[in-house]
Amino acid sequence: MNQAAMGEATSVKDKGKLLVFENEEELMVALAKYTSELSEKIVKERGAFTVVLSGGSLIKCLGKLVEPPFFDSVEWARWHIFWVDERVVPLDHPESNYKLAYDGFLSKVPIPPGHVYAINDSLSPEDAADDYETGLKQLVHSGVVDISAVTSFPNFDLMLLGMGPDGHVASLFPGHHLIHENQRWVTYIKDSPKPPPERITFTFPVINSASNIALVIVGAGKADMMKRVLCDEQHSDLLPVQMVSPVHGELVWFTDKEASSKLPGSSLL
Ligand SMILES: O=C(O)[C@H](O)[C@@H](O)[C@H](O)[C@H](O)COP(=O)(O)O
Numbered sequence: 303m304n305q306a307a308m309g310e311a312t313s314v315k316d317k318g319k320l321l322v323f324e325n326e327e328e329l330m331v332a333l334a335k336y337t338s339e340l341s342e343k344i345v346k347e348r349g350a351f352t353v354v355l356s357g358g359s360l361i362k363c364l365g366k367l368v369e370p371p372f373f374d375s376v377e378w379a380r381w382h383i384f385w386v387d388e389r390v391v392p393l394d395h396p397e398s399n400y401k402l403a404y405d406g407f408l409s410k411v412p413i414p415p416g417h418v419y420a421i422n423d424s425l426s427p428e429d430a431a432d433d434y435e436t437g438l439k440q441l442v443h444s445g446v447v448d449i450s451a452v453t454s455f456p457n458f459d460l461m462l463l464g465m466g467p468d469g470h471v472a473s474l475f476p477g478h479h480l481i482h483e484n485q486r487w488v489t490y491i492k493d494s495p496k497p498p499p500e501r502i503t504f505t506f507p508v509i510n511s512a513s514n515i516a517l518v519i520v521g522a523g524k525a526d527m528m529k530r531v532l533c534d535e536q537h538s539d540l541l542p543v544q545m546v547s548p549v550h551g552e553l554v555w556f557t558d559k560e561a562s563s564k565l566p567g568s569s570l571l
Pocket residue numbers: 356357358359360387388389399463464465466467470471472473496
């Protein structure tokens with residue numbers, strides 16, 4: 303392993319900062335530290351901390367935040383929770399990202415229920431996307447969510463993303479026309495290659511207007527894709543994960559040794 307000392311930052315060409323941890327446990331501690339420090343800084347600056355969650359393995363990786371010392375140091379009452387993507391299923395359905403986050407994280411921390419912005423699960427995908435976008439506009443109006451002065455899209459404080467083994471992020475999949483959506487804040491998909499097929503998702507202009515983006519990628523199943531994403535310059539079509547590129551924010555990759563096992567050191571420096 304020579305691409306980065308464990309847990310030390312390596313800058314990955316124009317792709318942000320790469321952190322490689324010995325194991326998932328160490329990654330979880332570092333992710334909790336990063337999140338709690340950002341929360342402290344941003345709450346001081348603007349009185350609120352807007353956090354966007356994904357589904358998938360990310361929620362488990364947030365596990366240390368609900369334990370001391372992080373649990374006690376975070377001003378949970380200032381947090382506002384959003385989803386970068388959500389499956390259009392009832393909120394108590396086993397495939398709901400809300401349910402995953404609630405069971406694994408939100409039920410364990412005192413974030414006011416009114417600060418947790420789940421989708422309206424009684425609507426069609428089209429209407430649920432419209433409804434979520436309308437809700438975001440109201441929160442911009444009330445000052446909870448900032449707007450980027452550069453892009454005019456919402457500027458979330460922290461976006462916590464996972465990457466699928468095919469290189470997707472949120473519900474933005476390789477080769478799907480939605481990856482080029484540049485007007486809407488929230489859109490819908492009815493033919494997601496990853497089940498369930500009906501979802502809503504933030505668009506790339508919203509993702510890339512965030513102040514901080516953490517891409518959390520663990521396990522050997524992601525190693526081939528990590529190599530392609532960070533080292534392979536032969537493919538001209540960008541994968542969704544390669545389109546994550548904050549306009550005025552910072553991108554940090556939290557990975558473990560297994561996910562980074564196929565990265566040659568020299569290509570990263
Ligand atoms: O609803 C979803 O399917 C997720 O939000 C999705 O975008 C996820 O973040 C990635 O697929 C990575 O998931 P894993 O980390 O579990 O591979």
